[in-house]
Amino acid sequence: MxxxxxxxxxxxxxxxxxxxxxxxxxxxxxxxxxxxxxxxxxxxxxxxxxxxxxxxxRILGMASHATIAGEAGRLDNWQQVADGAREHPRVEAAAPYVSGEAMLRAGSRTSGTLIRGVLPEAEGDVSRITQYLRDARLADLQPGEYGLMLGAELARSMGLLPGDSVDLMVPQASVSPAGLMPRFRRFTVTGVFEVGMYEFDRGLVLLHMDDAQALLRMRGQVSGVRLKLHDLFEAPRVVREVAQGLPGVYRISDWTREHANxxxxxxxxxxxxxxxxxxxxxxxxxxxxxxxxxxxxxxxxxxxxxxxxxxxxxxxxxxxxxxxxxxxxxxxxxxxxxxxxxxxxxxxxxxxxxxxxxxxxxxxxxxxxxxxxxxxxxxxxxxxxxxxxxxxxxxxxxxxxxxxxxxxxxxxxxx
Structure with a gap:
């Protein structure tokens, strides 16, 4: 040539x-x-x-790909929502959660935090929390025993170790003979997790869902259902399709909205x-x-x-x-x-x-x-x-x- x-x-x-x-x-x-x-x-x-x-x-190791929450922040029929979500071919797993704000008090030290009530047997399906736990298991969170797990930075700032007791107060009042009193409960630290993201390591506490419901007076109710998808980049479309296939009105969100900026x-x-x-x-x-x-x-x-x-x-x-x-x-x-x-x-x-x-x-x-x-x-x-x-x-x-x-x-x- x-x-x-x-x-x-x-x-x-x-x-x-x-x-x-x-x-x-x-x-x-x-x-x-x-x-x-x-x-x-x-x-x-x-x-x-x-x-x-x-x-x-690391973010999606703790945050969900998508969430379906109640219109008023509380969801009654979460089992129906979770089952309906699992029927979608692009949904890998679904788990309920209870969320709220609280304050930790250990001796003279206090710190604000977010609490998340989870079902230990289902939480591992929608997050990687098990990979971040230090010498602990999600199964250590037993209903009625009022145990909690907190981030490494929060534990360090509060001087807490597994086995220590800590008071958890929520911004809801209880009526007592002395008048209105903030509702609090003494919990035991059952474990520490370290994600490597300050947002979670410094400001998140995990509880059993039953204990979180009792603390926040949400018996039988949850804040919403967290979803894990086969393809996280399809989250906006999939969560919308799931919500449209369910009876009722819901608030939907996904990781692209929550961490868009x-x-x-x-x-x-x-x-x-x-x-x-x-x-x-x-x-x-x-x-x-x-x-x-x-x-x-x-x-x-x-x-x-x-x-x-x-x-x-x-x-x-x-x-x-x-x-x-x-x-x-x-x-x-x-x-x-x-x-x-x-x-x-x-x-x-x-x-x-x-x-x-x-x-x-x-x-x-x-x-x-x-x-x-x-x-x-x-x-x-x-x-x-x-x-x-x-x-x-x-x-x-x-x-x-x-x-x-x-x-x-x-x-x-x-x-």
Missing amino acids: TLPVELLIGLRYVRAKRRNHFIGFISIVSMLGIAIGVMALIVVLSVMNGFEEELRS FFRAIRTEKIVMFIILSLIVGVAAFNIVSTLVMVVQDKQPDIAILRTIGATPRSIMLVFLVQGTLIGVIGTLLGVGGGLALALNIDVVVPFIEAATGQQFLAPDVYYISDLPSKVEGDDVLKIGGLAFTLALVSGLYPAWRASRTMPAEALRHE
């Missing part, structure tokens, strides 16, 4: 040693600049993808970082303009000879487009290869750099995520590679056009 003559000449110009070594140096710098820019983009976006997935996993902020940061780091690729790609302009000036006699033996302006233009495109392709391939190698081995590279410099990037006593996560997305790699290639191609258009406008007589006048 015979290659086009424009491609053969363009490849020969790329391989040939130039009289002006500075042109070769600029070509290498342009190629390396594209490679570094592409590599930086892949690594940064992969790390941001890893952080997003890690945070989503958080994940929107991450998405915005990814877009901004992509734009900023794309400028590195842009600067390197437009160095190709200066490279090819100098190459065109250096090859004036060659262009004139090609024109005199019958080469068309289009052929001359393609010759120099091949050069610019090849620089962009090589730089892009080097960047993609280096970026993938670094992103896929970030868990090895970062500890090595930390050991070499004596500095820890994510100190465990400051950050909940002490390891740098990374997740390579194929779409991101394709977008980055396509952007670099496009910029390299566009950068070569003007110099190639200038070369095609070269007049043989003018080019050979001083030769």
